[in-house]
Amino acid sequence: MSSVRSSSGRGGRRLKNEINVVPYIDVMLVLLVIFMVTAPLITPGVIELPSVGQAANIAATPIEIQIAEDGSISWRKREAGSTNKPVERNALAQTILSQMTPDQPVVIAADGKVPYESVMKVMDDLRSNGITKLGLLVDQKGSGTTKPAKPAKR
Numbered sequence: 001m002s003s004v005r006s007s008s009g010r011g012g013r014r015l016k017n018e019i020n021v022v023p024y025i026d027v028m029l030v031l032l033v034i035f036m037v038t039a040p041l042i043t044p045g046v047i048e049l050p051s052v053g054q055a056a057n058i059a060a061t062p063i064e065i066q067i068a069e070d071g072s073i074s075w076r077k078r079e080a081g082s083t084n085k086p087v088e089r090n091a092l093a094q095t096i097l098s099q100m101t102p103d104q105p106v107v108i109a110a111d112g113k114v115p116y117e118s119v120m121k122v123m124d125d126l127r128s129n130g131i132t133k134l135g136l137l138v139d140q141k142g143s144g145t146t147k148p149a150k151p152a153k154r
Contacts (some may be wrong), residue, residue, distance in 0.1 A: 060104050063096055064137060065126075067110040067119060075099075080105075090120065093129035098129070109137035 065075045066084060073092055074084035077099070087095050096106060106126060110119045123134055 009077060060097055060101075062105040062107045062135070065106065065120060065122065066109045067097070067108065067114050069113045071114070071118065073122070079108040087128070089122070089125070093125050093131065096126065096131060097129060103133070105133040106131055107135045107137045 011061045062078050063075060064078050065073065067073055072086065073089055074086045075092070075096060076082045100106065108119060108122060118135075126134055
C-alpha cells in the first residue's frame, strides 16, 4: 500500500518552530501584581541611631583620649587647666588604667578625618584591658562646644 501525499510534499499539519511567549507574559504580570501588592506590607528593619543632641552630662570627671588627624594619641583629665599628654598607642590602656578611679568614665575625642577603624581599635584596646565605661566625645548641635556622650556599659 502506498501512502498518499499532498502536492506540496508535506503532511497535513505544519510544524511551528516558534515559542509562544503569551503564557510567560501572563505569569510575569501576575507576579508583578503580587509583588506590588505585598511590597508595602513588608516593614523594613527600623534602626534607632543615637542622636548627638541627646548626649547626657556625666557626673564624674572623665578622662579624655584625643586622636589627632595624623593618628597621634594624647590623653588628659577633663578638668580646668589640664593639658594633653602624648602617649604611644601600645601603652595607652596601661596609662589610662593607672590614672583612673574605678567609677571614672573614659571618653574618646577623635578628629573627624580619623578613619573609623582607628577609633574602633583604640576602643577595643581599652575594653580588652578592662575599661568598661567608654564613650565618644561629641559636638552638641548648635553649641560649638564638645561634651562627653553617655558612656556605654557592657
